[in-house]
Amino acid sequence: MGALAAPRPSLLRPGWLRPYRYFAFRYKRTWRGTVTSSILYPILYLLAMGLGLGHLVNSHLHAVDQTGRLGGVGYVQFLAPGLLVASAMQWGTNESMYPVMGGLKWLKTYHALLATPVRVRDLVSGHLAWVATRVGGASALFLAVLAVFGDVPSPLGVLAVLVAVLTGLAFAGPVAAFTATQENDAALPVLYRLGTVPLFLFSGTFFPIAQLPGWLQVVARATPLYHGVALSRALVLGRVSAPAALAHASYLVAMATLGAWAARRTFTRRLVV
Amino acid sequence: MQHAEARQEDLSASREGRGRPATRDEVVVARHLEKRFGDFVAVDGIDFSVERGEVFGFLGPNGAGKTSTMRMVSCLSPVSGGELSVLGMEPNAHGPEIRRRLGLVPQDDTLDLELSVRDNLYLYGRYFDLPRREVRQRVERLLEFAHLSEKGDEEVDNLSGGMKRRLTIARALISEPELVILDEPTTGLDPQARHLLWDRLYRLKQEGVTLVITTHYMDEAEQLCDRLVVMDKGKIVAAGSPRQLIDTYSTREVAELRFGVDENAAAAERLAELAARVEVLPDRVLLYTDDGDEALRAALGLGLRPEASLVRRSSLEDVFLRLTGRSLVD
Numbered sequence A: 001m002g003a004l005a006a007p008r009p010s011l012l013r014p015g016w017l018r019p020y021r022y023f024a025f026r027y028k029r030t031w032r033g034t035v036t037s038s039i040l041y042p043i044l045y046l047l048a049m050g051l052g053l054g055h056l057v058n059s060h061l062h063a064v065d066q067t068g069r070l071g072g073v074g075y076v077q078f079l080a081p082g083l084l085v086a087s088a089m090q091w092g093t094n095e096s097m098y099p100v101m102g103g104l105k106w107l108k109t110y111h112a113l114l115a116t117p118v119r120v121r122d123l124v125s126g127h128l129a130w131v132a133t134r135v136g137g138a139s140a141l142f143l144a145v146l147a148v149f150g151d152v153p154s155p156l157g158v159l160a161v162l163v164a165v166l167t168g169l170a171f172a173g174p175v176a177a178f179t180a181t182q183e184n185d186a187a188l189p190v191l192y193r194l195g196t197v198p199l200f201l202f203s204g205t206f207f208p209i210a211q212l213p214g215w216l217q218v219v220a221r222a223t224p225l226y227h228g229v230a231l232s233r234a235l236v237l238g239r240v241s242a243p244a245a246l247a248h249a250s251y252l253v254a255m256a257t258l259g260a261w262a263a264r265r266t267f268t269r270r271l272v273v
Numbered sequence B: 001m002q003h004a005e006a007r008q009e010d011l012s013a014s015r016e017g018r019g020r021p022a023t024r025d026e027v028v029v030a031r032h033l034e035k036r037f038g039d040f041v042a043v044d045g046i047d048f049s050v051e052r053g054e055v056f057g058f059l060g061p062n063g064a065g066k067t068s069t070m071r072m073v074s075c076l077s078p079v080s081g082g083e084l085s086v087l088g089m090e091p092n093a094h095g096p097e098i099r100r101r102l103g104l105v106p107q108d109d110t111l112d113l114e115l116s117v118r119d120n121l122y123l124y125g126r127y128f129d130l131p132r133r134e135v136r137q138r139v140e141r142l143l144e145f146a147h148l149s150e151k152g153d154e155e156v157d158n159l160s161g162g163m164k165r166r167l168t169i170a171r172a173l174i175s176e177p178e179l180v181i182l183d184e185p186t187t188g189l190d191p192q193a194r195h196l197l198w199d200r201l202y203r204l205k206q207e208g209v210t211l212v213i214t215t216h217y218m219d220e221a222e223q224l225c226d227r228l229v230v231m232d233k234g235k236i237v238a239a240g241s242p243r244q245l246i247d248t249y250s251t252r253e254v255a256e257l258r259f260g261v262d263e264n265a266a267a268a269e270r271l272a273e274l275a276a277r278v279e280v281l282p283d284r285v286l287l288y289t290d291d292g293d294e295a296l297r298a299a300l301g302l303g304l305r306p307e308a309s310l311v312r313r314s315s316l317e318d319v320f321l322r323l324t325g326r327s328l329v330d
């Protein structure tokens, strides 16, 4: 025993690495599918939006809108950085719904983890670290496709991957916290339909929120997606104002931190009985 | 009251009887240990201690509080009251350190059904931060130990219940723990699978691993345990070695007589004189006596004609019946 007894967590071997290794290993089973979809999804969107809707919007803008409500760029260039972050939200959310329910209840793999030196806080941070990796990887691919289509005019656009990761985490934490309070998965599709889908549509991804009635603008500004989209767009188009960027980033960091804290609480309540 | 005194004697007898030195190495010590869920008391102030190298059992029916106790000992569930020390440490303060040196076989399997047998073992080993190469070697050894060498690449979902149980045990051993907790390791398995498991557990004991095992099968407790406690409704109602418990709470033999459904009670009244104790169950009458054949002959001599009868040695089932007035497995 002695020499090979498991070492304690340390800076080089942080506690979250143990569950993280497991999630990463599991991913080997499905990585092909997810990589394919993170390349195909933006291509399909860009084709549909670029050839179809974008065309209409652009010619309409030229005809009636000389003030440039889209910031004077073509519709696809306006849309692409928003879509990147909106997808990150969906990845972050999905990873924290059914996989979390599976770990808690269906496969009970979280229970197996906690019978080892892994602590609940390691489990939560391992989960979030894994979500960050997944969102980071998928966003990098997404951005690469956009670049190939010529939709990343500014080199600052690379930083949009970080914004996507932060946005993913700003959703993954709270959603994981919520999932851990649920006895079964009945509420998960509801959360998706009433939470994710409206955000996707009304947080400035497809059109500027200035188009919304005043009260809805307030609501949109309160959600993490709005800030992620705005920051990503500023970076990709190379129109960054430092104070605004800082405000957006702070909001996302705060939300991600709050979500992680909430998840640790609800996971503990659920698992430590 | 009478039981409580007997229990005290049991415990001291068992310790002296084993001729251990005065400084015993106690791996688990519980004093007035409690587990409450809201107002409900699942474990109601129990005392026990497990010595290094022994197989220690918790025998009791469903709902007795066995799992709640095992989860506290495994540092998965906070102690609600009393004191608990595991491997010399306090679970609420040292959970990860204790779990590092402890293997758990939970009552419900927590295997990843979508991964292979080998990957389940490997990944579990990595939770302990063991080096990759070391884990791989241990995985092969444990596959052999668990009779699963041929199933290494099989998805766990395709294994039989017995194989899953053996895999769970192998998994608990990957960190080479000094204490292994097994919560109902054989529940739901067929007799052959159970015997194979018992054999594996016996080998672990021979290697010096301390085993704590819960069961509601009295034969399992009798076969495996050096010492055990009988639990009912959150309390320990008796403690000792299987032999001591049977000697204390039962007679050497039991004669079982089956009469017609409504005739058992009436027959029991006439049989009262023939045995040290008579128990009436819905389907049979039990005569507790040191000579079962003699009691049976006497019963026939009274003109009673049971539909069926048999004489057997007393078991822990009889101990449980005596202590609680109920059968262990319904």
Ligand SMILES: Nc1ncnc2c1ncn2[C@@H]1O[C@H](COP(=O)(O)OP(=O)(O)O)[C@@H](O)[C@H]1O
Residues within 6 Å of the ligand: A273, B037, B040, B041, B042, B060, B061, B062, B063, B064, B065, B066, B067, B068, B069
């Ligand atoms: N998480 C829980 N919340 C509320 N009651 C529980 C919980 N876990 C167990 N119990 C109750 O505690 C009692 C003892 O359960 P358990 O320890 O599982 O017994 P056993 O393992 O001996 O069958 C049972 O009545 C059970 O319903």
Ligand SMILES: [Mg+2]
Residues within 6 Å of the ligand: B063, B066, B067, B068, B107, B183, B184
């Ligand atoms: Mg149980």
